[in-house]
Amino acid sequence: MPPRHHQPEALLAALSASRGRADRLTHTEHLAAREARCAPWPDGIRPEIVASAQALGIDEPWAHQAEAMQLAKSGQTVVLATGTASGKSLGYLAPVLSELLEGTEARNGRGATALYLAPTKALAADQRRRAAELAPQRVRAALYDGDTPPEEREWVRQYASYVLTNPDMLHRGILPAHARWASFLKTLKYVVIDECHSYRGVFGSHVAQVLRRLRRVCERYGSSPTFLLASATTADPAVTAHRLTGLPAVAVTEDASPRGPLVFALWEPPLTENVGEQGAPVRRTATAEAGYLLTELVERGTRTVVFVRSRRSAELVALQAQDQLGTPLAARVAAYRGGYLAEERRALERDLHSGRLLGLASTSALELGVDVSGLDAVLMAGYPGTRASLWQQAGRAGREAQGALAVLIARDDPLDTYLVHHPEALFATPVEATVLDPDNPHILAPHLCAAAAELPLTEADLPLFGPSARQLLTVLEQRGLLRQRTKGSWYWTRRERAVDSVDLRGSGGSPVQIVESSTGRLLGTVDAAAAHTTVHTGAVHLHQGRSYLVQNLDLESSVALVEPAAPPYTTAARDITSISVLATDTTVEWGEARLSFGSVEVVNQVVGYLRKRISTGEILGESKLDLPPRTLRTRAVWWSVTEDQLLEADIPFDRLPGAAHAAEHASIGLLPLFATCDRWDIGGVSVPLHPDTQLPTVFVYDGHSGGAGFAERGFHNAEQWLTATRDAIAACECERGCPSCVQSPKCGNGNDPLDKAAAVRLLNILLAGAPGRSTESS
Missing domain, CATH: 3.40.50.300 (P-loop containing nucleotide triphosphate hydrolases)
Incomplete structure (x- = not known):
């Protein structure tokens, strides 16, 4: 077998030369090695x-x-x-x-x-x-x-x-x-x-x-x-x-540890001959490209972890590499993700520590600090959502101070495409601040109830919980959740446990158990919030390389019954979404346009799903579903333009839905560059004439009850965010719009209608009125 550690430059050269891949490498960053600085053991260390x-x-x-x-x-x-x-x-x-x-x-x-x-x-x-x-x-x-x-x-x-x-x-x-x-x-x-x-x-x-x-x-x-x-x-x-x-x-913050040289490559998969929704060109997926690269690295004896964005992708990358490697190397590649049972996770962790595994495809479940010494390479199948996570994942390799290779493989979406062609956004930009809002009343209120159930709340406790606590206590009293037995002392009034109403991870309720109906075997779980779109009746579900078909989703029992199957298609949920403004906190005039931030109510309902051919993404058919709507009260940023601006931008009314829809998709895709979030943490709605604003309006909202601070960050960085959005659309080489610019993988309308050219003009006319800009179009 080749030597355990490899020079990262040689590894990258071999990967890019193989199969004529040189044009996929868009940028290479070289980070120099760093010498260690030591200090004496402090007093008090035994x-x-x-x-x-x-x-x-x-x-x-x-x-x-x-x-x-x-x-x-x-x-x-x-x-x-x-x-x-x-x-x-x-x-x-x-x-x-x-x-x-x-x-x-x-x-x-x-x-x-x-x-x-x-x-x-x-x-x-x-x-x-x-x-x-x-x-x-x-x-x-x-x-x-x-x-x-x-x-x-x-x-x-x-x-x-x-x-x-x-x-x-x-x-x-x-x-x-x-x-x-x-x-x-x-x-x-x-x-x-x-x-x-x-x-x-x-x-x-x-x-x-x-x-x-x-x-x-x-x-x-x-x-x-x-x-x-x-x-x-x-x-x-x-x-x-x-x-x-x-x-x-x-x-x-001053890092005194040694570091080997790191070669960090940005990689864009090629366009394929396939066409996707609305006839758009389709790039090879980041997971498929990662599977090929992982195969070659394992063949070279290179210890490699592939980070992917979803549980399904972890399974697919591992399965692809195993199929290409064959025996005996296939046994040295595995998938690792949340949702596995405890004994499965522990066995994989032991094999990774021992070196028995050469290649591992993992979700971010492995990103967080698990000590994996001796890795030579990290592949990232898609930008992980924040620069902090990017460097965290890249740092998994080279932990013994040897040279290491990190490769970011762009997904076919606006943010990834923007980043691999704008390396300064990764390598010349500081990492983000972490966004959290403990004073959010939707979060604080149930914790006040939990605290009162643990020990009666007193006036002296309130400063600990923040400035909103006193006002919320009155609301909780009015709802009958807390009661004052003595002045200045509040008690929990219910028999049920107060903590059971608090979902720390914002998953929307109890996880849905995935059960094999013929055997009763528990395969894993999925968050309640994702159940409607991922394990609905008829959905294709992957677990440890095997395909299952969901026979029934029982929301009342939080169980999805599945059976082994090998359909030649994948499934994608379709939904409808409406949004209403509850309260406007702030509005800024952008010339004739307006930018606002406030509270909204979003009603979403999954109404069906598409079946797509695995090899090409071709739509084979659509089935209807009867699932209940889900209501979300959250925070949003939105912008509206006037009819005069539409005339100036040469956007007739029949092209407005496609223009606004395309701008909405791209802005959701680019917001993670300015807020510490993932595109799946946020959502959007575009309306040619919204009843609350009486104007064409695009909304981007936090996908969590009460908000999570992401839309607010977008509001405060709106000019930079929407400029990057406009630039990403304009720079894409496609003609009519594709997944790299304006199409969204989570669009419930099948990415229809979308109008790429009109979206650029719409954003130009909006940005022309941004504070500090001239009236000329950017």
């Missing part, structure tokens, strides 16, 4: 921890690790925001484990305790392995998550000193049962929040309120833990840490 680290080959910590340790020992809230593979774990583990060792010698009952929070189960399991490497056996580290057997949970509550869990278990399992966790909470010294940049949008806002509830319960038991946060490189990490915890934070 000699046992130092000895364990030195046994692992760590004679001294890097300078940023030592700084974080020193701040942690002084009791300050600290966020360690440095690059991937920069040893953030040691930065917080050394002070935490040292404190736990001190506690075991105090002989005052249980001793000191610490809590670790991770966004994924895999990361928590990986962190327990790292703690075991550093800590003597008398530090009792234990996992506490949905996979922990009931008989083990009682032991964890009574005896574990270092509990590794996730925000969901803290919210549903620990805080409502805080009396059973009293001995743990009384001596809680540290709370570690790993990969805190992943707590964004609705999820991040919920987690921020869970942490406030934790602080309140800890105070009840007489403890005041120090919060230690680890993050990928983001803008304003101290501000993010403050918003997440409610505590002032100090940021450590």
Whole structure:
């Protein structure tokens, strides 16, 4: 077999030369190697921890690790925001484990305790392995998550000193049962929040309120833990840490770890002979291109991870590579994604750690910090949504300071196409700040109920939950959810658990279980919000390389019954959406046009699905569905133009629907460049004459109840956002509009009507009136 590590330049040259692919490489960025800077072990780090680290080959910590340790020992809230593979774990583990060792010698009952929070189960399991490497056996580290057997949970509550869990278990399992966790909470010294940049949008806002509830319960038991946060490189990490915890934070951002040279390539798949919806040209999919590249890398013995955007894509990439490789190499390629059962995930993680697997196709479930040493290459099948995630994924390779290759493969959509032709947007632009809004009343209100159920709320608690808390208490009293038994003391009034009404991840309810009807075997789960579009009756579902056909979706029981099948088609849901303005917060005049931000109500209903031939995307037919509408109250940004502007832009009324629809699609595709979101986090509606504005209007809204801050970010960056949108449409080489510019993979109208040329003119006339611009068209 070839040598384990390969020069990244040689790997890239081989990939681009093979099969005449040189024209697919749009840009190559070379990042130089970086020398390490070390520092002495800070005072207060126990000699046992130092000895364990030195046994692992760590004679001294890097300078940023030592700084974080020193701040942690002084009791300050600290966020360690440095690059991937920069040893953030040691930065917080050394002070935490040292404190736990001190506690075991105090002989005052249980001793000191610490809590670790991770966004994924895999990361928590990986962190327990790292703690075991550093800590003597008398530090009792234990996992506490949905996979922990009931008989083990009682032991964890009574005896574990270092509990590794996730925000969901803290919210549903620990805080409502805080009396059973009293001995743990009384001596809680540290709370570690790993990969805190992943707590964004609705999820991040919920987690921020869970942490406030934790602080309140800890105070009840007489403890005041120090919060230690680890993050990928983001803008304003101290501000993010403050918003997440409610505590002032100090940021450590200067990365002193060594890094091997990184070759970062931007790659655009070729156009195919196929045509898609409305006869548009179609590029080879990013997942198909990734499958080819993964095959060649595995053949060269190159340890590679492919990051994809969906569970289905993870299965498809792995299956394609396995088919092309044949035995025996096919057995060294696998898929990894959320929704697998616990034993399946653990087996894959072991095989990846051991090196038995050479290639892995993964969703972002593997992005978050799982230690995979020795990877040579990372392929990203589509932009992951934020620059922070892009660098996080790219950093999975080269973790032993060897040279590494990262390749971003563009999907056939506006944002990816824009990025591979505008490399400065990736390599010369700072990473984003994390967007979260803990004061969102739709998020705060249920957490006030949960807090009152845990311990009666008092006036003294209200500052902890933010400036909106007092007003919301009145609303919750009026709804009969809270009651004052004594003045200034509020209680939960219901028999059901308050936490059961709070969905941290904004998935819209209980996950839908996917069950094989003939055997009763549980294959996995899908979020409730995605069930209507992904596991409706008649949908094609993939699991571990096998195709299934959904026989029935039972929404009442949250079960989708499936049977093995191999249809020659995929399915795509079709829906209808209407939107109404509830309240306008802000309006800005853009010449004759208007840009607004406020609250809206969106009503969406899946009404059918298309069957598309797998090989070409050709539409084979359409079937109707009878699913209930879903109503969403959220936040939106919208813009309206006048009839005079349409005349000036030469857009007759019969072309207006296609122009507005195309501009809407492209603006949704480009908003993730300016807000920390994914296009699936947001939605849009375009209306030639909207009843609330009485003008042609395009809306872009947050896809989560109460909003998530993404539309607001679009409002504040509207000129840059809509300029990039106009430029992306205008620069696309297609004639009438295609997935690279104005078509959307989630359009419920089959991407009809769309008018690319009129969309450019519509955006030109809008931008001409933007503040600070001349009246001439841009």
